[in-house]
Amino acid sequence: MDTDVIIVGAGPTGMMLANELRVAGVAAVLADKLPRRSELSRAGGVQSRTQEAFDQRGLLEPLLATGTYPAGTAHFAGITLPLTHDRHRQPWRSIPQVNIEAFFERHLAAYGIHVRRDHELTGLTQDDDGVTATFGGGARIRARYVVGADGAHSTVRSLLRADFPGRSASATLVAADVRLRGTDKVDTHTWAEDGHWAALFPLGTDTQGRPMHRLALGGPQHSLPRETPVTEDEVRTGIRTVFGPHRVELLELCYGRRITNSARQAADYRHGRVFLSGDAAHIHLPVGAQGMNTGIQDALNLGWKLGAAIHGWAPDGLLDTYHAERHPIGAAVLRNVQTQGLLMDLDGSRSPDIVATKELFTALAQLPEVQFHLDDMLSGMGFRYALPGAEHQPLVGLPAPDVDLGSARSHELLRSGHGLLLDPSGEFSEVAALWSDRVNHAGKAAATEPMLIRPDGYVCWAGDPTVLESALHHWFGKPAQR
Structure with a gap:
């Protein structure tokens, strides 16, 4: 064996898993097809349970020291849940994914674990003893186990020919990192009469200390093919449509992309000696700050079990508990995200049925018991393994x-x-x-x-x-x- 575990994909899930294996005393190779770390912040919210996991490994305090990361209040489909503030030991925080990846890369490097960049996986073969991974250029690495943490378009999942059932996209919306003026004058989630809507989340400050926001725009004019570029004119027009003229001003569009409401989950998280985690195992509309967090929790669940197997003390069936425990959690996340997508009326249809449903749900969400239930679900604190x-x-x-x-x-x-x-x-x-x-x-x-x-x-x-x-x-x- 060249190593104990090959992790394909150096996003938050892959890096968290690499650290878990390090803590377990297991050798790992962390490979990623990108030639350099992405500077795009695809996720931005870190839930309470994820922060607890970081704290368990002594990572939370040094991570928070790398920037200004404001705490926030939970919401469900744009319905604020104010009673949930400070319910848990760690509050919901806005920590951009790009900052998390940069932190983890430095942390792992301090222990001699460096991401092998420009390593595109091209082949996987496994036998009773291990797995051989082939990368572009013909390089081969042999390990006892492989974990696919390589995102929504996972090469590992494709090579396994793993079933990935679910729903294709029916709507697209804009997600953009922006600098704005006038955000103190508007609600976090705002809907216009014509079906357009906007959501704003603080992302802390950029390298020059300037406040940044994640802006989501939905409605008829934004439901375009996914490959359609997001322009400053589109963002500026969307802001004006929802907030009205002269209330909120776009100062800078750092980057924008279109996201979809597709929802899929791998039928099996384990395929012999190969495992799927993070977006390779489940994809959904990124609402409620759950995608990255669910992937990090996948890594937390799997890491110590792989360590136990490699060190030889794992009881029978321990590795199988990864799928048994995490698959129901992933399915529950997909269900609540699909519910949120329906209530948010992503494409701005203004269907009377959707409007009536949201009005009823908004009224129910004023009840403390409902707020606490939704908060436990979103934060990960209420998920219970059987x-x-x-x-x-x-x-x-x-x-x-x-x-x-x-x-x-x-x-x-x-x-x-x-x-x-x-x-x-x-x-x-x-x-x-x-x-x-x-x-x-x-x-x-x-x-x-x-x-x-x-x-x-x-x-x-x-x-x-x-x-x-x-x-x-x-x-x-x-x-x-x-």
Whole structure:
């Protein structure tokens, strides 16, 4: 083998996975077909659960130190959810994808992991022992596993001939990074009577300290073929149509592209020794800041499991839990995004049915319970894996709470890439010692109840002492000592 894992695609998903494998002590090659890192900010919102994941690895604080990234309030289809502000330990933040990629590239390089640029994948063959990847020019790399994190038009998925069912695009809209004047005078989401609409999200500042925004424009005049260039005149006209003359002024169009509402999901995330993650596994309209976040969570779920398999302690079926856990999450994201697309009336049809549905939904969204439900779904904090014991214990399958352990916070003990057993009474020290090479033990922890946390930060056991050892076997394999 030339390496343990080949990651195809150096976007946020691929880079997060490379870091997870690094933490797990696994060798990885990170390859990308682009000759240089893209300067286009295709995504801009980082949800609470993703920030918690960064914090678990000690990445959040240095990432936030690289710029000015304002916190925001959740919305669903442009309907603001004000009661959700500050519900979670980390608020929704606007952090452009280009900044995240630049940060990760520097971070990985500090550990000797460099993106192999200008590496276009051309072939994949796998056998019982590994996978051979062929790149442009005939270069070949052999690894135990390959992960396709190479985007919506994934070469890995194509070479696998993987089923990618779903819906083709029925509408297009404009997404642009812009400098504007007068944004303090308008709502974040604004609709015009003729069906045109605009959405504004802060992106922090550019390299010269000037405020930037992500602008989305939809409606009849913007529903053009995807390859149609986005021009300054189109953006300026769209702003004037929605906000009226002289209210909001376009100062600079940094870049613009057309996006679609196509929705597809790979039928299988695992194909033998090859896995799909991020946009290679699921694509949808980029609304609600969920696409990049879902991909990063894919990487968080898969990384420690690949590490366990490569180090030889993975229990039977552990790698299969990647598809079992992440596919339902991806499907749930597609469903809520399709709902948002319908309520937003992307192509500006002004259908009476859509207008009536949105009016009703807007009224329902004023209820606290509805706002909290939507926020948990969008932020990723409410997604629950169907793990053993989840039917009896409300914590199992959810992100672990952050517990004060006196000398540290519980999330800080996950930075090693090990699991974590919180043991408030200290009664499980003997059994914890059997898995000490894979699970950190926090005895006398100030937790409300004992719990076992996986390396990805999800609770996999809580409460019942009679099944703790079974849970350790299930997630962390046979103990190294007995």
